Amino acid sequence: MSAQLASNAIMFDIRTAKRSIGIAPTQTTVTSIDDGVEAMEMMGARMTFDRDAEIFGESEAADFVYRVVSGAVRTYKLLSDGRRQIGDFHLAGDLFGLEAGAEHRLSAEAICKTEVMVFRRANLFSLAARTPAVGRALWAETARELERAQTHLMLLGRKSACERVASFLSALGEREPKASEIALPMSRQDMADYLGLTIETVSRTFTQLQSDGVISLSGCRRVHVKNRGALARLSA
Amino acid sequence: MSAQLASNAIMFDIRTAKRSIGIAPTQTTVTSIDDGVEAMEMMGARMTFDRDAEIFGESEAADFVYRVVSGAVRTYKLLSDGRRQIGDFHLAGDLFGLEAGAEHRLSAEAICKTEVMVFRRANLFSLAARTPAVGRALWAETARELERAQTHLMLLGRKSACERVASFLSALGEREPKASEIALPMSRQDMADYLGLTIETVSRTFTQLQSDGVISLSGCRRVHVKNRGALARLSA
DNA sequence: CGTATCGTTGAAATATATCAATCGCAGTGG
DNA sequence: CCACTGCGATTGATATATTTCAACGATACG
Structure with a gap:
C-alpha cells in the first residue's frame, strides 16, 4: 500500500472526535472516564495516499472507516472483463468505507494525492453498542449512501x-x-x-x-x- | 388508498414478532412485561393492496415499515416528464419502506394483488433505542438495500x-x-x-x-x- | 365471444460507442 | 528557457446497439 502513516492525531476532546466521524457532538456528552478513553481510540490516524493508490479492495475486511481530509476518492466495482462502474466520489469531509457487514463491497482509490483519517470499525461498533445516538448516526450514514445510490440509479437508467x-x-x-x-x-x-x-x-x-x-x-x-x-x- | 385493513395479527410470541421483521429471534429474549407489550405493538397489521395500488409515495412520511407476505411490490422514482426508474422488486418475505429519515425516498406500488404486514416505525425505533441488536438489524437491512443498489448500478451503467x-x-x-x-x-x-x-x-x-x-x-x-x-x- | 391490454415482431431512426487521428498541457531533461 | 515526451483530452468518421414508430398477435377479462 503506497501510503504513509502520519503522526497520530493530537486532539483529545471527545466532541471533536465525534464530530470528526460525522456524529453531531451535541447528541452525546462525556459522562465517564471510559468515554475519554473511547475518544482517544476513536480519533483517527492520518494517512496520505498517492494518486491512484488503492485504499481498500472489494471483499477485503472492512476493519476501518475513512474520512477524506483533503483530496478525493473514488469507490468502484469491476466486472471480470475490466468494465468499471464508479459508485461515488468522496471529497473533503466525506465519510467512506463504512460497512455494516465484515467486508467492503466496493474498492476505493485516491483520485489525487489524498489525506484521510482512519477509524477502527471495532471502536465505532463498541461505542455504538453503548451509545444509541452513535448507532443511529452509523445507520443514517448508510442511509445517506443509499439515497445517493438511488439517485444515481435514476441517472444511469433513464x-x-x-x-x-x-x-x-x-x-x-x-x-x-x-x-x-x-x-x-x-x-x-x-x-x-x-x-x-x-x-x-x-x-x-x-x-x-x-x-x-x-x-x-x-x-x-x-x-x-x-x-x-x-x-x-x-x-x- | 385501495387497500383493506385486515384483522390484526393473532401471534403473541415476541420471538415470532421479531422474526417477522427480520431480526434473528435468538438474539433477544423476553425479559419483562414491557417486552410483551412491545411485541404486541410490533406485530404488524395485515393489509392487502390491489394490482397497481400505491402503498406509499415518494417524500411521504415514512411512518410504517412493510413486509411482503404474498404478492410483489415495486419501488420507484419518477422524473418530471414521467420517466420511471424502478429501484427494486420486493417478493414474499422481503422488507421494504424502511427509512432512517422521516420520509420515503421512493414510491411503492403493488405489482399484483399483494398482502403485506405493516409495522409502526416509531415502535421499531423505540425498541431499537433500548435493544442494540434491533438497532443493528435495522442498519443491516439498510446496508443490504445499499448492496443491492450498488449491484444495480453496475448493471445499469456498464x-x-x-x-x-x-x-x-x-x-x-x-x-x-x-x-x-x-x-x-x-x-x-x-x-x-x-x-x-x-x-x-x-x-x-x-x-x-x-x-x-x-x-x-x-x-x-x-x-x-x-x-x-x-x-x-x-x-x- | 368481443374487447382491451400486453407482448411480440419489423423497419427505420438515433444516440452513443468505437476506432483513429490530432491536440495540448505538464513534467523532464538538455 | 525551450524543445521533447507522454498521457489525457478533444475532435472526426463510422459502426452499432438500442430506441422509436408502427403493425400485428396473444392473452386475459368481462
Missing part, C-alpha cells in the same frame, strides 16, 4: 448523456453554493465510469455545454458554471 | 441489454435455487424500467435467449431456465 453530465455538474456545484467555479479532481475516464458513458461522449458533452453557453472550461479540470438555471433544467 | 436481462433472471432464479421455473409477477414495462431498457428490447432479448436455448417461455410470465450456467455466463 437519463441521456447530456442530462447525466448536467446532473453531475449540478450536484458538484451544490457542494459550493456560492462559488460558480467547479474543480474536477477526476479524469474524464472517471466521470465516464461514474456516468455510464465513454470518455469521448463526456468530452463531447462538455464542449457542447460550453458552446451552448451553459459552462466554460478553463483547462479540462476547471468548470465555470455560467448558467446554473440552464444546467439544472438540463439535469431533467 | 452492462449490455442481454447481460441485464440475464442478470435479472439469474438473480430471480437464485431465490429458488432448486426450482428451474421462474414466475415473473411483473410486466415487461416493469422489467424495462428496472433494467433501464424499453419493453421492446426486453421482449426481443427474451426471444433471443429462448432461441439460443438458454430459457423457454411458457406464457410471458413463466420462464423455464434450461441452462443456468449459460445464463450466469451471459450475466457478465
